[in-house]
Amino acid sequence: MKIYDLIGIGFGPSNIALAITLEEQKQAGYDIESFFIEKQPGFAWHPNMLLDNAHMQVSFLKDLATMRNPSSRFTFINYLHQKNRLQDFINLKTFFPSRHEFNDYLAWAAAHFEHCCAYGEEVIEVLPEKRSDEVVLLRIRSRDGEQVIRERLTRNLVISIGGHPRVPDSFSSLQGNPRVFHSNSYLKEIAQHPHAKKIAVVGGGQSAAEIFMDLHHRSPVTEVDLIMRARAIKPSDDSPFVNEIFNTDFTDYVFNSSDQQRAEILNEFWHTNYAAPDLALIEQIFNVFYRQKVSGTERHRFLRRHEISRAVSQRDGIQFVLHDLNTDCERTETYDAVVLATGYDRDHHKSLLAPIMPYFRDLKVNRQYQLGSVPHFKPTVFLQGACESSHGLSDTLLSVTAVRTNEIAQALISTANQTATRQAKRAVSSALAY
């Protein structure tokens, strides 16, 4: 079986950016043969949240390459040039393209790597390949759409699988219920409910806010309850001094801080990203509720400071027991459909790595995103997008993606050099012994 230098799990922006970096490293003489495995049938960037009015939340300059190599041919500006839209884009006068356009840019970049990416295969586990006492390679097992299991061998692994939909405990018994779905599958699922009259949207982040406005425009008869625990929808702060936390050198600062300082930094700036929609979107939602007041109708409701203590499936819909945290009273409401815009967890790599967990000291990464392992485990394993607690809030976003892939590439090159030196020394000593 062929042995790759690197296998990447997932082919979202993080691993596309890595593929670009490795391609450009080839021109510098470093040839790391990589292969990527993506569970979606083709490239798509959060396809079920590609809503008509949604736009990017970071500058297009934080694309797959510019921050690392502005002269790369994979920059967003070169994409615009290739598509003959550069002048028109300039006239838009924005740093924040639509999510549709950025998805098209990412797909354009991904298309360059079709030869080294298998789409439609979900990686299900990572197994150790031993030679005597040493783990020398990793066996990556994936399953395709026809349930066929495939295996590939690699010297190094990078896991860039993004977030996993977070489902609140009160909904765990409703998993698989067609009336209840996460924002991650919103467009696909909402299409199954064209006649839903009363819909609950749970959460107060960007996803909840975008979905609320989408439902508002989708059908004039749909009633939406926007349900959240907080007292108000707070905007994301993207003012310039605060935005410095997403600069690449801030990663060094966060990583080199003590555990306590890091926790404080994350806590202080949490709302720059989480449970924090764009101000313009919040104003649109406020406007919807204001116009209801003017007309004296109550189509939608904003149920702030409400917690869902229980959710059960009934014949006529999903019944919530809602706890009003202000009054401490409970009441029931029934919905035709429920959208959980409740965010994402970022620890799914643990289940993929379960078979090789004994070889890791803990699940901490070093500055170059590499998991620390025991000496007789030779492969290197990197994590992208799961290192927020050690590397800061930019880790799950596009902000540092281009630069991070260079840090990983440098670590791979240095590992390859060390292995080559070890092999050369072994060859010399066995030749001398002979």
Ligand SMILES: Cc1cc2nc3c(=O)[nH]c(=O)nc-3n(C[C@H](O)[C@H](O)[C@H](O)COP(=O)(O)OP(=O)(O)OC[C@H]3O[C@@H](n4cnc5c(N)ncnc54)[C@H](O)[C@@H]3O)c2cc1C
């Ligand atoms: C709706 C939405 C909009 C966003 N907009 C922005 C934005 O404007 N700006 C910003 O900075 N950040 C944004 N983000 C944050 C987002 O995390 C990053 O933009 C970016 O997608 C991270 O790239 P990634 O490759 O690490 O993860 P992802 O884009 O999530 O890609 C991971 C890939 O891995 C695949 N995968 C997962 N598990 C497996 C498996 N077991 N086997 C094979 N493949 C697997 C997935 O199918 C996916 O294609 C947004 C997030 C969401 C949910």
Ligand SMILES: NC(=O)c1ccc[n+]([C@@H]2O[C@H](COP(=O)([O-])OP(=O)(O)OC[C@H]3O[C@@H](n4cnc5c(N)ncnc54)[C@H](OP(=O)(O)O)[C@@H]3O)[C@@H](O)[C@H]2O)c1
């Ligand atoms: N256009 C875009 O660019 C775009 C679109 C969508 C998302 N995004 C990005 O995607 C990331 C995730 O955003 P998101 O809005 O999906 O998630 P999020 O920001 O993590 O927000 C999740 C929301 O769900 C609530 N929640 C979580 N668990 C809950 C529970 N058990 N019960 C009730 N409420 C619960 C949270 O409330 P509490 O605060 O009370 O916990 C919060 O309001 C962010 O980086 C965001 O910027 C970008």
